[in-house]
Amino acid sequence: MGALTSVICVLIRKLCIMSPCEDEEVDSNTGLKVKEKRAISQTWKYISRNLRRxxxxxxxxxxxxxxxxxxYFPNFRGMKLEEFNKTPKxxxxxxxxxxxxxxIVDSLDEPDELVEILHTMGRDHYKRGVPIEAFHTLPNVFDKFFTSRLGKTYTPLVKESWMKVLAVMNAVMEKGMEDTKAAKLEQQNHK
Ligand code: HEM
Incomplete structure (x- = not known):
């Protein structure tokens, strides 16, 4: 039964590859094409094999x-990277x-949940004093990270897909930060 399921999965997968129309379909929520979502989850699956490292x-x-x-990381201020790298914190x-x-990667097909996750992340980082500008540097960090980790498999498609995800991420997080700031101001005005 398991073998049969695998064969069916392979066949479905092959049919999908042979269906360029579906590959080009754009998700109106994230702006990602089917093939871009696949590129994201495949690269993340590869990276996650050694998630800790x-x-x-x-x-x-x-x-x-x-x-x-x-x-922004009060616990490690004044310490060398080699020192705090070994701390459980x-x-x-x-x-x-x-x-x-x-x-985030697992929620690309669940836009409402994705928005909730990112909005909350924006709120949490805002509360820690991390500005949205710090997140604007992420395309550079991810680009360098994937270049070193993925080698030849870091194709233009993979790069473009991740850059799109980061743009979505930053937009919703920024909203989360702004909403948190507005709520705080409102609270202060009612005191
Ligand atoms: C790849 C994008 C990022 C993701 C997914 C992410 C996610 C997280 C998560 C899940 C936590 C711990 C949970 C929590 O307590 O809220 C955290 C903590 C934190 N993040 Fe981020 N973060 C990202 C980027 C950044 C950036 C660019 C900064 C800027 C410096 C930053 C600063 C912090 C700080 C200061 C903490 C708290 C650390 C502490 O507990 O002392 N994060 N982040």
């Missing part, structure tokens, strides 16, 4: 590229970031 590589890259961002943050990315 790769999450550390990613967060380290962010802090190497933008050393001033350490100011830092490892836990890195893993949380990648778990959130897994959630």
């Amino acid at each position: 790769e999450s550390l590589n990613f967060l380290n890259l962010l802090l190497i590229e933008y050393p001033d961002y350490i100011e 830092y490892i836990a943050i890195a893993r949380s970031v990648f778990c959130a990315l897994t959630l």
Whole structure:
């Protein structure tokens, strides 16, 4: 039964590859084509095989590229990267970031849930004093990260797909940050 299911899956997959029309179909919620969503989930599946190690590589890259961002992480201010890299707290943050990315990738076909996740992420980062500008650097960080991790499989399609996801991510997170700021102001005005 399992073997039969696998054969059917392979056949369906082949039919999908042979159906360029479907590949080009655009999801009106995310602006992503079917083939772009597939590129996203395939690359993420590959990266997630070593989620712990790769999450550390990613967060380290962010802090190497933008050393001033350490100011947003009060627990590690004044410490060297090599020092805090070994702390369970830092490892836990890195893993949380990648778990959130897994959630985002897995929710690309569930727009309402995706918006909820990203809006909340915007709120949480705003509460920590992280401005949206810090997220505008992510295309650069992801580009460098994938270039080093994916090698030849980091094709123009993969790059373009991820850049689209990051644009969606940042737009909804920014809304989450703005809504949180507005709610806070309203609260203050009613005091
Ligand atoms: C790839 C995009 C990112 C994702 C998916 C992400 C997700 C997360 C998650 C899930 C957490 C821990 C859960 C929580 O307590 O809210 C977290 C914490 C945090 N993130 Fe992000 N984040 C991202 C990018 C950034 C960027 C660009 C910055 C800017 C410096 C940043 C700064 C922080 C800080 C300061 C914390 C709290 C760390 C602490 O507990 O001390 N994040 N992030």
